[in-house]
Every structure is written in C-alpha cells, then in structure tokens.
Amino acid sequence: MAEQRTITLAVTGAGGTRMARYVLAALERDDRVAHVDLLVSPNGRKLVAHEFGSAEDGDMAQVLLGRTSGKVTAWDADRWEGPHTSGSYPSWGMIVVPCSLGTVSRIAQGQSSSLIERAADVCLKERRPLVLCVRETPFNLIHLRNMTQATEAGAVVYPMIPTYYNLPGTVGEMFEEFTARLLGFAGLDQTDYYAWREGGSPAAADRATTRTATGAGA
Numbered sequence: 234m235a236e237q238r239t240i241t242l243a244v245t246g247a248g249g250t251r252m253a254r255y256v257l258a259a260l261e262r263d264d265r266v267a268h269v270d271l272l273v274s275p276n277g278r279k280l281v282a283h284e285f286g287s288a289e290d291g292d293m294a295q296v297l298l299g300r301t302s303g304k305v306t307a308w309d310a311d312r313w314e315g316p317h318t319s320g321s322y323p324s325w326g327m328i329v330v331p332c333s334l335g336t337v338s339r340i341a342q343g344q345s346s347s348l349i350e351r352a353a354d355v356c357l358k359e360r361r362p363l364v365l366c367v368r369e370t371p372f373n374l375i376h377l378r379n380m381t382q383a384t385e386a387g388a389v390v391y392p393m394i395p396t397y398y399n400l401p402g403t404v405g406e407m408f409e410e411f412t413a414r415l416l417g418f419a420g421l422d423q424t425d426y427y428a429w430r431e432g433g434s435p436a437a438a439d440r441a442t443t444r445t446a447t448g449a450g451a
Contacts, residue, residue, distance in 0.1 A: 237264075238309065243274070243330075245336045248284070269304060270317065271294050280291065309348070320355050322360065327362070
C-alpha cells in the first residue's frame with residue numbers, strides 16, 4: 234500500500250462552501266489519506282454559517298462532515314500555532330476550496346496574514362502541491378494577473394467549474410463530479426466519475442455504488 238498522505242484543506246470567504254463538504258468527506262473516507270488538517274478563514278466561517286445554518290464559532294469539521302472524525306483536525310486560521318507554518322511538517326500539500334480571489338492575491342504576493350496564507354506559502358517554498366479552487370466570476374485584470382503570478386510560483390488554479398457532458402440531474406451530482414475530478418487531479422484517482430471513451434463520446438465510469446458527501450445524504 235502506498236504511503237498515506239496528510240493533506241491540508243482550506244475554506245475561505247467565497248460562496249460555495251458546500252463543495253468543501255464534499256471534498257472533505259471524500260478525503261476523510263479515502264484510505265490513502267491518513268489525516269486532514271482543516272483551516273477555515275473568518276469569512277469562510279461566515280459563509281459556512283450562512284450556507285449550513287450553523288454558528289460561526291462551531292466546530293467546522295463537525296459542521297462540514299455532519300459528524301465528528303478522528304481523521305480531521307480543525308485549526309483556527311487566525312492563530313499561528315499550527316504546524317503548517319513550518320516546512321518540516323510532513324504534509325502532501327494543500328487544497329483551497331472555495332478560494333476567494335482575495336486569498337489568491339495574498340498568496341501571489343507572499344502576504345502571509347493568516348495561517349491559510351502561511352500554509353500556502355510553505356507549500357510553494359517546499360515545492361508541494363497547492364491547488365486553488367477559485368469560485369468568483371467574472372475575472373478582472375487584477376484577478377488574472379494574480380492567478381498568473383500564483384501559477385508562476387507553483388500553484389495550480391483549479392476553478393470550481395462543473396462539467397456538463399455527464400448530464401448532471403442535480404446540484405449534488407455536479408458537486409460529486411467536481412470532487413472526483415479534483416481528487417483525481419491531486420493524485421487520488423477516483424473510479425466514480427465520467428471519463429472520455431474511445432470513439433469520442435463521454436460515458437459513465439463503472440459505479441459500484443452511489444455515494445454522497447456524508448454517506449447519509451448531503
């Protein structure tokens with residue numbers, strides 16, 4: 234069995250925090266992932282509270298998963314005591330979903346004003362994967378330049394754009410498909426997603442079961 238990964242998942246102040254629920258749940262149930270460090274920015278907490286009807290000061294891991302998990306540790310993004318501030322912390326890398334363009338700007342400029350931005354900076358300096366799932370649209374020229382600079386520094390801009398040729402019937406199916414593709418891109422290959430087949434037409438990959446973000450409905 235391949236070495237299990239420790240992955241950092243950050244949630245920032247952009248709408249679409251329900252996607253973070255799907256990604257966190259997929260990472261939590263993946264046997265290839267040993268541990269998930271969850272960082273939620275203050276504005277991210279506000280968005281989670283709005284989209285889930287929860288308290289801003291609640292346990293974000295429990296809110297997003299719908300239960301507690303010994304595999305997930307939630308950190309206060311306003312504090313700097315986390316191990317993510319050091320390159321010696323053995324982490325695979327970091328996924329930010331959703332990623333606000335303000336966060337992209339600070340990462341691109343090396344402005345580590347929170348634990349999230351410092352963790353991203355550590356990923357860049359240690360040449361570890363950093364995946365920024367931006368959600369806002371349209372982009373202005375400042376956004377585009379910041380995304381270019383972040384990409385030149387080693388990050389990957391991975392917009393929260395759903396697929397359509399798989400003919401999703403629900404928002405949940407869009408979330409599931411994006412999550413499967415995101416994890417596959419991060420090296421955690423998934424089987425339950427739509428793949429392009431020989432002959433030039435999309436077809437569904439074999440799906441042994443239909444899974445949801447929490448296992449009990451999202």
